[in-house]
Amino acid sequence: MVDQFTNTFLGFERDCKRGVFGRVKHYYGVFEAQNRGSLHLHMVIWIEGALSPKLIQERAMADESFKHQLFLWLESVIKHELPSDTSPLASESKARQKQCLLGRPPHPDHPDFPSIWPQFLREVLDASGHVHKHNDTCFKKTPFSMLSLEPNDRDRLCRFNYPSPLVPESSMNDNGKISLKRIDENVVGYNPTISSSFQCNTDVKFVGSGPFAMALAIYMSHYAAKSTLDSALIMSALAAAMKSLQSNNTTLHSPAVSEDEERCRKLLLKTLNQINGRRELSGQQVACALLGISNHVTDAQFAVFYWSKLLTWTSPTIFPPYQPKLKPDEIFVGQATRFLI
Template identity: 50%
Template sequence: MGRPPHPTDPSFEEIWPQYLRGVLDSSAQEHDHRQTCFKKTSRKVERLSNEQRDKLCRFLYPQPIAETTSMDDDGKIEIKRANAFMVPYVPAVTGRFGCNTDGKFIGSGAFGMALSIYIASYTAKNSLDSAIMTSALLASLKSIGDPRLLQGDKCRTFINKTLNNASARRELSAQQVAASLLGKPNHYTDASFVHCYWSRTLTWIAPDVFPAFSKTPSDAER
């Protein structure tokens, strides 16, 4: 595409729309359902119909068509939209950087708070959110079989598989990876916390099923 046309160019008004159209086409500004749209589910995009993809997309595409731009009571702007899959953009920013962008107007406290949470979530991913645990449990159930038949060692295997699946599905941000590679601590606090060990918790809940860490007389004496 080359450099964007300069506003002082005599033919800028004619060249700019064509250049911007080229940027939008080449930078995938128009949303296309991919696996990341369904990463919080266990379903593969290849197995979903077009109707299912539109319904399950976590980015909520397609968006409603809007003939005019309007603002609701919460300060949310519903922009004029002729293409249900076009991601919002600022022409000057998208054209200048020549890449995919996502422009949103933050006009209220509620949306400002949502933006703060969004940025914080990208900086420090949640360790194990409900979506990760649900997908991990589902994967473990598929590998174990009928959960009603879980007894003895199969219970331990099920827990191990669930934890392994949860760890494998955990997301890490670029900041977390960089901090680990550089040997930097990832947590600063002046508070103190009680250690809770998962294996001992399992023993406390079901000592007959998880007896490995049950207290023996020698443990009690120590």
């Protein structure tokens, strides 16, 4: 499914190299497992020929025609309103909800496609949660004492910022922040082509300038650098700690081991048991690990960055190169300098 999205909908394998967002230069996506174990994708897309957020702001401020065209393009690929002249999906119709999410979308060659597609899109948006409704996840970081507020007051505590303020027309403020046209305060940003084709929940945002863009960049970087807690990593860390306790040729059961060291050993073992006992893996995560499927997708090649080498290069006196402590019989002529990575 991800390959279909990048190759067809982003246009990487199409002859014209155009997708639903235009020509895409690069993409980088990270898979994340929800609390229930299901996998979903966070992806950043770079548009071919796009200006930097700063240049977009400067040109939009100086050229009204450019700003108008920019707003038209953004409003065509990111929607914040439900299709007009459509009816909501009946919440009690479970069979229809499953059909919207698991059935085939209308074929474009169907003679009535222009009339049936908007209603199909509306039902997909309703069934896939594109119309935000508060749940426990919205307030999981809210202090318990504030959960008894009135509904209107609780709206301001939603960590997803819904309901969002209505925006009659797209605009840009002095800081370069773009507020896209929003007719419905609870509709999550979506692309009609992607949502109707994949029939799942999506959230499309434009990364521009201003505090919101900076917060969004940090949010995306968090997911790009997010690592899972691996049992092998835990065991290696504990093994190193245990080895330190066993220094000076003593054993764990030797009288030379102090009471404090024994307590530390037990604490580490209990910590490991607690971590592994509380950790749950879904079938999707296990399958990906067994099949060797990567936890990210990208078309670009990234250079490996070694932080310790940079520190040594910038200030070798403060951060000298790592020199392994070898025994006298292990030292040999011509030993190369090593870095601790």
